[in-house]
Amino acid sequence: MPLYTAADTSKTVKLERYNSYLRKIHSSKIINASSKLLFRATLLVALLLVLVFAVNYPPLSFSSSSDNHRLHRRSFLSTGIFSSSSLGGGAAWEKRVRLSSAPRRPNGFSVLVTGAAGFVGSHCSIALKKRGDGVLGLDNFNDYYDPSLKRARQNLLEKHQVFIVEGDLNDGPLLTKLFDVVPFTHVLHLAAQAGVRYAMKNPQSYVRSNIAGFVNLLEVAKTANPQPAIVWASASSVYGLNTENPFSEEHRTDQPASLYAATKKAGEEIAHTYNHIYGLSLTGLRFFTVYGPWGRPDMAYFFFTKDILQGKSIDIYQTQDDKEVARDFTYIDDIVKGCVGALDTAEKSTGSGGKKKGPAQLRVYNLGNTSPVPVGKLVGILEGLLGTKAKKHVIKMPRNGDVPYTHANVSLAYRDFGYKPATDLAAGLRKFVKWYVGYYGIHPRVKREISSRPEDSA
Ligand SMILES: NC(=O)c1ccc[n+]([C@@H]2O[C@H](COP(=O)([O-])OP(=O)(O)OC[C@H]3O[C@@H](n4cnc5c(N)ncnc54)[C@H](O)[C@@H]3O)[C@@H](O)[C@H]2O)c1
Numbered sequence: 001m002p003l004y005t006a007a008d009t010s011k012t013v014k015l016e017r018y019n020s021y022l023r024k025i026h027s028s029k030i031i032n033a034s035s036k037l038l039f040r041a042t043l044l045v046a047l048l049l050v051l052v053f054a055v056n057y058p059p060l061s062f063s064s065s066s067d068n069h070r071l072h073r074r075s076f077l078s079t080g081i082f083s084s085s086s087l088g089g090g091a092a093w094e095k096r097v098r099l100s101s102a103p104r105r106p107n108g109f110s111v112l113v114t115g116a117a118g119f120v121g122s123h124c125s126i127a128l129k130k131r132g133d134g135v136l137g138l139d140n141f142n143d144y145y146d147p148s149l150k151r152a153r154q155n156l157l158e159k160h161q162v163f164i165v166e167g168d169l170n171d172g173p174l175l176t177k178l179f180d181v182v183p184f185t186h187v188l189h190l191a192a193q194a195g196v197r198y199a200m201k202n203p204q205s206y207v208r209s210n211i212a213g214f215v216n217l218l219e220v221a222k223t224a225n226p227q228p229a230i231v232w233a234s235a236s237s238v239y240g241l242n243t244e245n246p247f248s249e250e251h252r253t254d255q256p257a258s259l260y261a262a263t264k265k266a267g268e269e270i271a272h273t274y275n276h277i278y279g280l281s282l283t284g285l286r287f288f289t290v291y292g293p294w295g296r297p298d299m300a301y302f303f304f305t306k307d308i309l310q311g312k313s314i315d316i317y318q319t320q321d322d323k324e325v326a327r328d329f330t331y332i333d334d335i336v337k338g339c340v341g342a343l344d345t346a347e348k349s350t351g352s353g354g355k356k357k358g359p360a361q362l363r364v365y366n367l368g369n370t371s372p373v374p375v376g377k378l379v380g381i382l383e384g385l386l387g388t389k390a391k392k393h394v395i396k397m398p399r400n401g402d403v404p405y406t407h408a409n410v411s412l413a414y415r416d417f418g419y420k421p422a423t424d425l426a427a428g429l430r431k432f433v434k435w436y437v438g439y440y441g442i443h444p445r446v447k448r449e450i451s452s453r454p455e456d457s458a
Helices: 009-056 066-077 083-087 090-101 119-130 147-159 172-181 203-223 259-278 300-309 332-345 375-386 411-417 425-440 444-451
Strands: 110-114 134-139 163-166 186-189 229-235 282-287 313-318 362-367 391-396
Touching (some): 090 110, 090 134, 090 163, 090 172, 110 119, 119 134, 119 147, 119 186, 134 147, 134 172, 147 163, 186 332, 203 229, 203 259, 229 332, 259 282, 259 362, 300 375, 300 425, 313 375, 332 362, 332 411, 362 411, 375 425
Parallel strands (some): 110 186, 134 163, 186 229, 282 362
């Protein structure tokens, strides 16, 4: 449509030109306006992306070390937005999950083992699988200690047909998915932020795994149909400042000496709540200083071995009143027997679909060795096995949450599932050292020491 009209041709031509000029201006205005709109929309999307990224990838300054940062990142990633990526790879993934969880004995269990790439979790997973139970692992492979050791345990578990799903306790959709795919009869919940001293460095990691993660697991378990029976790891640390000996389940546990202990104690109270409201069957096991092959590098017997072999000096703690620090060191095979005994005697949960149908079982047991050994004696045994004198540096125990003495009374676990520790410290440490030198490379002097003694029968 022309914008102007004229009678003579030359005027018409001029006006045509003018009209076309006006049209161009008009359409370029439209283009300008729409490109401005496009630009603004792009800016908005970019801003939103930056926001989402900032929430999920907090800057380094949020934590004190790069280790912590990685832990933070893992945990942030598993709070929701990106968690669907961890839901696994469709049909093939689900097939692996089902296969690993399927029992191979009549009335066998289907057990979800959390923390399966960890020290206790890997041993328990193999023991359960060997007797014909179905086992599915869950672990976030965090780098609190060398993750390559966790990967090596994972390889070992794969040889026993145990699949470990890589994921976090706080990943609700992932846990729900696992319970949708498998009707787990039991959960052996061992995933946690372990270690007493590290709590002073990275307190949040304890809250995330031991409290928030535990609640998340219970939330999913309560709505699962059937509800599983849950056996989980508390710790001897809950006895805290208790001075009565040996520690019995009836003693005070309301004076934790570390944040680690406080989170385990919180776990025991949380267990009570979910048992009370939802009818979940819950058994807490208070482990006493577990040691053995495939152990944890952050524990004294482990890093003493490393440091003695490397000729480094080791710190040996004394109490403030110059007494020797002693621990009720418990060999891993005894702990595994205790976990299996607790699973075998766990009654079914009584609820379904998040509703309680009747009272359910709620238990707490000590699992220890009943024979405390001073740390000096532990070092003496290691010196013998390693054929090397340790460079000892005796110092007062720093105020870092450690307690001076632990000693378990295990009569309750004996009464209810026949728990009876069978490996003394010398025999257990020999097995540990044998594994250690095999795993990290044989040290000729150690090889001689180990092979000059008969194999322990325990
Ligand atoms: N080893 C001991 O002496 C001892 C003593 C008392 C209690 N415990 C308890 O026993 C359990 C097992 O201890 P362990 O010695 O095998 O420790 P571990 O650190 O070797 O095993 C724990 C595993 O849990 C995983 N994990 C941690 N947080 C997680 C999360 N949020 N989501 C998924 N996986 C997570 C870790 O990657 C690790 O592989 C822990 O609950 C620990 O507190 C151990």
